[in-house]
Amino acid sequence: MKERWELMDDSKIVQLYWDRNEQALTATSDKYGNYCITIAKNILGNKEDAEECVNDTYMRAWNSLPPHRPNILSTYLGKITRNLSFNLYKRNTADKRGGGEVPVVLDEIVDLVSDTDDVEKEIDRRELVKAIDDFLGKLPADKRSIFICRYWYFDSISNIASRFGMTNNYVSVLLNRLRLKLHNYLLERGFEI
Template identity: 35%
Template sequence: MATTNETQKAIIADERIVELYWARDEKAIELTDNKYGQFLYRIAYNILHDRLDCEECQNDTYHGIWNCIPPNRPDVFSVFISKIMRNIATMKYREKTRKKKIPSEMMVCYEDLEDTLRSNTSPETEYLAKELGRHINDYLGSLTDRQQYIFVGRFYMGDKLEVIAEELNVNASTVHREIKKIKQGLKSHFERNGIYV
């Protein structure tokens, strides 16, 4: 019961924040920072691993949210802002890696995933990314809630194995095994659909 009430409270508060954005009230940014500041910072940190860059991304995200609402009215505020933050952090990451290599948790996990999916060919188009995204979504639909949680946590949010393990109250090795299983399943799913990354 308590969980449902807490969730309702969070939804109500999010709606209020969105209303403030619509009313062009700058307090909306303050409330967003209070409620989601740490969470957004973590997404950026998993990609960039740099405090100053993360703070810069955070400010850019607030600016982005301010510009996107209105006209948008997000159904789930947390999903909406996390996507903005991830896109900004990814752009920042690309900009920085053009200059130098950054060790990042996000890249560690992609290199890991890439090892499983690698083949001789390497398609580099936006179209392929979308197609891949569509197949990833199809594959996600076939996973259990727990596996979906691990997939999104690890590959979308870039969380460390230990963080996911702590959240699920299991060992990191258990999460590692689950991820291995998910990756093999994704590879099989891609191969069934004639995709070789």
């Protein structure tokens, strides 16, 4: 009986990478292809570019497993896809092309990030990441999920509303309130905004 890849446990898929078995790529594509395509397409707004990023994600996973052995394969692949998509987005916008949710999402959170020198920037970035993690950890699960859908996965307002059974207006207002709470939370912790 042939084992279904989409049902394969992540640890088995990771082991395929470690064994240098090319079936790892098929198993990854079958189980996480749509997930990665969604991330890339939300950032890039273009199916062809999204597919290119996802193919690059598989190659990057192949080249990095080993030595890495991620605990959560979906998160590992999602992060690779997201980074590759941002890189391609930067190249595309430099060429006056592109689309997707990136400009809208970045406009929403631009006030939460301050511009500093390089050394300070790295230190501030680490502290900022920890503060945002702490803030998100204190939110109810549904609000945290909505925030992450918008600002990590770059989901559109309408997709989030549909997914959570809400109106577009409710999601927009909720995200605005969460950004304001995050803004105040960061100010209270000494971040310059």
